[in-house]
Amino acid sequence: MMASDVWKEYESNEISHSVAHHLTAIHELMGDLGYARVSDVARALEITRGSASLTLKALKARGLVLEDHNKFLKLSDDGRLIVDSILAKRAVVRKFLNEVLKLDEHQAEVDACKVEHLLSAQTGGQLLHFVYFLLSDDPTARQFLAEFWSKLDQNEEWQWPVQDVDQLFNLESR
Amino acid sequence: MMASDVWKEYESNEISHSVAHHLTAIHELMGDLGYARVSDVARALEITRGSASLTLKALKARGLVLEDHNKFLKLSDDGRLIVDSILAKRAVVRKFLNEVLKLDEHQAEVDACKVEHLLSAQTGGQLLHFVYFLLSDDPTARQFLAEFWSKLDQNEEWQWPVQDVDQLFNLESR
DNA sequence: AACCGATGTTTTGCTAATAAAACAACTGAT
DNA sequence: ATCAGTTGTTTTATTAGCAAAACATCGGTT
Known part of the structure; x- marks a missing residue:
């Protein structure tokens, strides 16, 4: 059946890898430093401030991240649930x-x-x-x-289900 | 330590989700139909022929997909290992x-x-x-x-490690 | 020969996620 | 008060992955 109905659900994920790490970075920064600013997130993720600024702007718009009167970031209740x-x-x-x-x-x-x-x-x-x-x-x-x-x-005494597991999983590939 | 050295390895993955499915589509088409053309891959993945054409061109350039004299596709040895x-x-x-x-x-x-x-x-x-x-x-x-x-x-008789697993994993969140 | 349908490619445009660079604003040290 | 460093934003550009549309080609019908 080719499973063509399944594979596209990948992108339908509301929380991308990038978003997941922006959110968890804020969470960990709050624990480590007690605060989290755009620059702190950028440093933690090793991306530029500009990139972090854009992504975090979108997350504020989605209501997952809140901003202080002084640009200090915080997770919303929704954001904390996700994290x-x-x-x-x-x-x-x-x-x-x-x-x-x-x-x-x-x-x-x-x-x-x-x-x-x-x-x-x-x-x-x-x-x-x-x-x-x-x-x-x-x-x-x-x-x-x-x-x-x-x-x-x-494992030499054990009869594996396949002859060569290493090759099956490309353990040798480059 | 923020694990900032780890999270970027995600994108370093040489085989993207899209590429994985283009390759496996060719494999399954070879089994089902005995052949695989650009249009067949596009149909299987439910994307346009144009998109499939571009992705497959890149895979041919990477040596993972081979092309017949008549535009029929085939996995190379490397491609088959990956699949x-x-x-x-x-x-x-x-x-x-x-x-x-x-x-x-x-x-x-x-x-x-x-x-x-x-x-x-x-x-x-x-x-x-x-x-x-x-x-x-x-x-x-x-x-x-x-x-x-x-x-x-x-599971009511079992003492779970957390009070509310469902909430922990957002089972209720839409 | 003319037409139709299927096929493959290219071009244009879109979105997400990044970098890079320019810019503005604030902070602190001298 | 000035100068330097930090911070946040915006703009421009890039890449992956898609759609949409235009285009060309081929094959079979009529």
């Missing part, structure tokens, strides 16, 4: 990739960052349930993880 | 979301589609290992999944 959901998804994905799949922290951070704003709320919620149970002290979960990790370590 | 890795990641993610997290098929398809080309090869490989073991007939895996699903069903 909370993004950070929750990012944290869950990072935890799963790092603590379950045992990917190194940088890789987990990068992939979580790429994916965070794209996951549906349903997926985020279910993944949270799953990771929480998986990393709980439930003996079944403990045993399952121990077995999985041990298979990961000595 | 294989994308389809593998999409399949694994879809399987995980649908068969493990029990998300409905449409949601699983959409999220897998959004994410497929963004996952690193390492993440794809580890996830494949994980899902394969999780859905195997290993008794520990069986028991773990059974317990997880039963907790999913009667």
Whole structure:
């Protein structure tokens, strides 16, 4: 069926990668510095002030960012809701990739960052349930993880579903 | 630390969402029709021929797509490697979301589609290992999944890590 | 031969997200 | 008071990805 009805939903995402990071930058700056101005956001994201100014102007127009009488920025209630959901998804994905799949922290951070704003709320919620149970002290979960990790370590004794996983995922490609 | 060194790696992705789907469209058309022309790709992706023509011209220049003497398209070896890795990641993610997290098929398809080309090869490989073991007939895996699903069903008896998962992930927000 | 439909390309225009540069306004030090 | 540095904005330009429209080509009908 070519799944042609699905792939365009990508762009229909109301929160772009860029917007997600402008918003979370404001959130983190408020925590780190206690305030957030256009220049602070630009510095945090390593873009020019001009670019940040334009994007933030649009976010103010969308009601996600509020401006002080002195140009100090703040998240609106809507903006904070969005940031909370993004950070929750990012944290869950990072935890799963790092603590379950045992990917190194940088890789987990990068992939979580790429994916965070794209996951549906349903997926985020279910993944949270799953990771929480998986990393709980439930003996079944403990045993399952121990077995999985041990298979990961000595994977020569394990019959993988495909002959060459590395090639399948282009691990060698350049 | 603001993680400002990470978030820009998003765009550094050599395979964009659009490119991923142009390539996989050619692959699927070759399977379905036995051939793939610019118009066929455009129809499959529901974009104009003009847009497809431009994108495919760039892909020919990058050596990922080859052109027949009669304007018939074909994936190069490099192009096929990329498509294989994308389809593998999409399949694994879809399987995980649908068969493990029990998300409905449409949601699983959409999220897998959004994410497929963004996952690193390492993440794809580890996830494949994980899902394969999780859905195997290993008794520990069986028991773990059974317990997880039963907790999913009667989640009022389970103490979730956060008070209100639905609100955290904006399940109510329009 | 004339026409019609499908195909491929090019040109123009649009939006999002960026950089770069020019500009204005404020701040602080001397 | 001036000068330097910081800040915010605007303008111009670029790139990716699309649409729309014009154009050319080819193939088959009549």
